[in-house]
Amino acid sequence: MTKPPFSKDILKIRDIEALADHLGNLLKEEIFVKYKRRGAVVGISGGIDSSVSMALAAKYIGPERVFGVMMPEKDSSPDSESLAERLAKKFGVPHIVENIRPALEGFKCYERRDEAIKRVFPDFNPVTDKSKIGINKTGLDQKLPPLFYLTVIDKDGNSQSKIIPVKEYLQIVAASNFKQRCRMSMVYYYAEMMHYMVIGTANKHEIDQGFFVKFGDGGADFYPQANLYKTQVYQLADFLGVTREIIERTPTTDTYSAEQTQEEFFYQLPFEIMDPMWYGFENGYSTTEVGEVMGMSAEEVQMIFENFARKKKTTDYLRANPYYFPLI
Incomplete structure (x- = not known):
């Protein structure tokens, strides 16, 4: 089969309604026919991917058979919960807020993370300072792997960054991954209680490039968007009626205390x-x-x-x- 000429709009979805119908029919087949469950649970964060997953399910299996779970914690942006709640209300999806901060404190998530940060920046104060991990773009223009930087921002907005040693990087990431794994446990609690299935929200880039936590946000029963590029997720969001405030929001990790885009942290x-x-x-x-x-x-x-x-x-x-x- 001859490939089409390469172009910038090669990923434009030609028949968005047919694609949505296809994904929606697969949802119904998986949930009701193959596994004979009553509905679906989805973790909603106010981000584009979880919003599309929820909107797709609401349209094709009915909002009364979808249950949304918002799971904020200490480092979450307040916008995440409010955006998710407004969208759930728009689509008529029952939803609940489960603050996972106490569970994370039980795992010593923040304590373990901050311990590693202080080895790089001894003056770091977790009460007043913010932190994040970012990636440089070295790997894009040189035949070298990218380097990760740790950035801390004090209460006055002054920031400083250092290349992060491997040991500290691994500890910070391992501690932070408690967040995704706690959320996975919570959505499965509701799925098992309601005899529902869990909808994954990862898109093609997250799966193919490994931008997910194993047995965290990588834990779900199926992934409707697994073969959609990010720009195609936005196309589907527009078709399904996801609100403009979510579509126009810059994708973030919503994991570290300092605001950080997905491009800055991983994609480059x-x-x-x-x-x-x-x-x-x-x-x-x-x-x-x-x-x-x-x-x-x-x-x-x-x-x-x-x-x-x-x-x-x-x-x-x-x-x-x-x-x-x-x-x-």
Whole structure:
């Protein structure tokens, strides 16, 4: 089959209604026919991905069969809960707020994280200061892996950043991942109590590039958006009637105390550039053809493709199912 010429709008969904109907029918098939459950639970955060998952389910299985769970904690933006609640009300989806801060404090999530931060910045005060981890763009223009930086911001808004040592990076990430794993436990509590299934909210980039927590936000029964690029998620959001305030909101991790975009933390590229680049990478387009369309040299495109390949390879274990050892 001949590939279409590469273009910036190659990921424009030609028949959005047909796509939504297809995903909606699969939802009904999985929930009601295959597994004979009563409905679906979704964790809602006011972000675009969870909003689309909720809106899709409300449209195709009925809002009365969908249950939304908002799970704020100490570092969450107040906007996340309010946006999620307004959207749930718009679609008529029953919902509840479960503050997971006490559970995280029980796991010593914040204490373990701050302990590692203080080894890098001894004067860090977790009561007044904020922190975040970010990634530089070295890996995009050089044949080197990207470097992670730890940034702390004091109460006066002064910030300082340092390359974060591996030990401290791993501890901060491991501690922060309690958040996603607590949320997974909470949505499964409601799913089991109601005899529902859990809808995953991850999109294609999050799954393919490993931007999720194993057995955290990577724990769900199915993922309607698993093969949708981020810009396609936005197209579907618009069709389903997700509010403009959510569609126009900058995607953030909502994990660290300092505000941080997904591009800053992980992706390194804006979605309108990354989406067609990833499509070209996956579908065997030449670096020359992609570069001509994207305004880059073939060498620049090659480096970005190598960065994609490195991310995919180093996160294979996240996508791997548990291995059931065979008997001899």
